[in-house]
Amino acid sequence: MKRTLRISQQLSQRLGFSLLTLMVVATIIPILAVIVYIIYEGAPAISWEFLSGFPREGMRQGGILPAIVGTFYLTLGTAIFSVPLGIAAAIYLAEYAPENAATRLIRIAIINLAGIPSVVYGLFGLGLFVFFLKFGTSLLSASLTLSIMTLPVIISAAEEALRAVPQSFRTVSVSLGGTRWQTIRRIVLPQALPGIITGVILGLERAAGETAPILFTGAAFFLPQLPNSPLDATMALPYHLFVISTQVPEMPFHIQYGTALVLITFVLGMNLAATFIRSRARAKRQW
Amino acid sequence: MDKSLNWREYIITRLIKASGYSAILFVGLIFLFLIKEGVPALGEISLSDLLATRWYPIEDFFGILPLLTGSLIVTIGAALIAIPFGLGSAIFIAEIAPRWLREILKPLVELLGGLPSVVLGFLGILVLSPNLRILLDLPTGLTALAGSLLLGAIAIPTVVSIAEDALDAVPRDYRDGALAVGATRWQTIWRVTLPAAKSGVLTAIMLGIGRALGETMTVMMVTGNAPVMATKWNSIFQPVRTMTATIAAEMGEVANGSSHYHVLFLIGLILFLFSLAINVAASSVVFRQKKRAERILS
Numbered sequence: 001m002k003r004t005l006r007i008s009q010q011l012s013q014r015l016g017f018s019l020l021t022l023m024v025v026a027t028i029i030p031i032l033a034v035i036v037y038i039i040y041e042g043a044p045a046i047s048w049e050f051l052s053g054f055p056r057e058g059m060r061q062g063g064i065l066p067a068i069v070g071t072f073y074l075t076l077g078t079a080i081f082s083v084p085l086g087i088a089a090a091i092y093l094a095e096y097a098p099e100n101a102a103t104r105l106i107r108i109a110i111i112n113l114a115g116i117p118s119v120v121y122g123l124f125g126l127g128l129f130v131f132f133l134k135f136g137t138s139l140l141s142a143s144l145t146l147s148i149m150t151l152p153v154i155i156s157a158a159e160e161a162l163r164a165v166p167q168s169f170r171t172v173s174v175s176l177g178g179t180r181w182q183t184i185r186r187i188v189l190p191q192a193l194p195g196i197i198t199g200v201i202l203g204l205e206r207a208a209g210e211t212a213p214i215l216f217t218g219a220a221f222f223l224p225q226l227p228n229s230p231l232d233a234t235m236a237l238p239y240h241l242f243v244i245s246t247q248v249p250e251m252p253f254h255i256q257y258g259t260a261l262v263l264i265t266f267v268l269g270m271n272l273a274a275t276f277i278r279s280r281a282r283a284k285r286q287w
Numbered sequence: 288m289d290k291s292l293n294w295r296e297y298i299i300t301r302l303i304k305a306s307g308y309s310a311i312l313f314v315g316l317i318f319l320f321l322i323k324e325g326v327p328a329l330g331e332i333s334l335s336d337l338l339a340t341r342w343y344p345i346e347d348f349f350g351i352l353p354l355l356t357g358s359l360i361v362t363i364g365a366a367l368i369a370i371p372f373g374l375g376s377a378i379f380i381a382e383i384a385p386r387w388l389r390e391i392l393k394p395l396v397e398l399l400g401g402l403p404s405v406v407l408g409f410l411g412i413l414v415l416s417p418n419l420r421i422l423l424d425l426p427t428g429l430t431a432l433a434g435s436l437l438l439g440a441i442a443i444p445t446v447v448s449i450a451e452d453a454l455d456a457v458p459r460d461y462r463d464g465a466l467a468v469g470a471t472r473w474q475t476i477w478r479v480t481l482p483a484a485k486s487g488v489l490t491a492i493m494l495g496i497g498r499a500l501g502e503t504m505t506v507m508m509v510t511g512n513a514p515v516m517a518t519k520w521n522s523i524f525q526p527v528r529t530m531t532a533t534i535a536a537e538m539g540e541v542a543n544g545s546s547h548y549h550v551l552f553l554i555g556l557i558l559f560l561f562s563l564a565i566n567v568a569a570s571s572v573v574f575r576q577k578k579r580a581e582r583i584l585s
Binding site for chain 1: 306371373380394397407412440447472476534551565569
């Protein structure tokens with residue numbers, strides 16, 4: 001009696017573990033398949049002309065340079081606004097904020113910012129930056145919209161990195177006569193830097209791949225030249241992929257897959273860089 | 288200490304504090320602008336016209352029910368995929384996988400989270416929906432089902448990473464205790480670890496659903512965008528249109544200040560309030576749990 005019970009327990013554990021293993025496999029395989037498939041279909045389209053030329057013949061020929069440059073500018077613009085603000089906010093939460101209702105409200109606000117649908121950010125950017133502040137459909141409006149969307153990612157990651165720095169580091173610095181800001185600036189920030197950089201890259205990665213927030217704030221269907229000022233509209237890789245896969249009839253497949261490949265290389269390259277920095281910092285860390 | 292240092296310290300501290308509060312400012316601003324541009328719709332279109340079943344803006348039909356049901360059916364479908372697969376993967380990664388496998392699986396799942404939604408939508412158009420059409424013998428593969436499948440994939444990383452954190456945070460002693468009294472690892476997972484991580488798991492599910500509800504590009508590209516009421520079980524095999532896709536598809540073409548413009552902002556306001564409700568609920572679950580834990584441990 002006891003023996004059969006034992007076996008059935010073992011059996012249910014084995015069945016359960018197999019089921020979970022299957023679920024993981026079913027989750028992981030499609031991710032790898034998607035990436036491999038895009039590389040396989042997209043690689044033949046990649047040439048110097050594709051990367052450095054303008055689209056021709058209603059985008060059915062030529063290259064995607066303005067979309068690549070546009071995504072680069074948008075990522076840079078997003079970084080200019082969101083990195084200093086996000087790190088400063090993280091410093092406040094990790095080093096200054098008292099445990100009270102106001103701080104709790106900040107945390108709830110950050111969680112909410114992270115959950116707001118990307119298209120709602122687009123609406124907000126349209127209302128505030130494009131119309132109310134009269135920045136127009138521009139790199140500036142789109143970058144500002146993406147910055148606010150990116151902010152919660154950067155704040156959370158940077159705060160976590162700052163909190164991971166042992167309290168004793170701060171105590172020593174203060175006991176040697178350092179002020180609070182000197183302690184943060186010279187001791188805590190350098191120690192937390194790899195974690196902060198990882199968070200920044202992951203935030204910017206999200207901004208680089210997003211389409212909905214820039215749809216009505218800065219993205220252009222087609223432009224014959226590169227943007228000259230922050231007040232110009234811009235092409236962008238994700239929006240370009242959307243356009244050529246839904247709005248242009250008889251679009252050659254290789255250009256679509258080529259564009260998708262450049263986009264995931266850009267985005268997943270950032271992801272890998274973040275993973276690499278994090279794991280290297282963990283290995284080198286002495287505390 | 289010299290005075291200039293004092294002043295600099297003061298100003299920097301102020302700036303840092305202001306940055307800290309900026310998150311509240313932005314949520315407030317977003318809410319404000321959605322109200323400013325969206326609420327006028329309520330004055331221009333009667334509530335009974337808004338809560339109607341026909342969305343056809345060119346002829347001034349602004350019934351948002353088809354969009355609500357569209358979002359609902361796609362999100363439910365996505366949840367049915369993301370919850371079991373996401374939680375299953377989280378349990379596997381946190382409780383079963385050896386350390387080396389864990390170090391591979393976690394970045395891989397994060398990689399899925401990093402794939403731009405437009406890329407998934409693109410593959411949805413070219414690969415998934417033609418195959419669904421043939422496999423299920425449908426007139427078109429661009430259906431709620433295609434949207435649900437892809438949204439499920441998009442929500443999985445959210446569910447996995449939060450649920451995995453929650454499982455990871457369960458103290459080792461709990462598991463050791465269960466194993467010591469003769470439970471199998473499987474029993475320990477189901478009867479001890481999962482219940483202990485309940486609030487985090489619940490948060491993971493809620494935020495995963497929020498992620499699916501708010502996703503835009505993928506659903507716009509693969510659900511066929513037909514604003515029809517999705518009220519029957521087989522609606523999943525038909526084209527639908529979600530709230531997010533409607534905003535994204537139509538905002539580019541409306542006149543600034545028209546009724547159509549205001550209704551699109553109103554839909555944005557509804558989405559904002561949904562996500563607010565989900566996130567406040569999720570964070571209060573975590574907060575309550577933390578309080579309880581503090582009470583027990585003190």
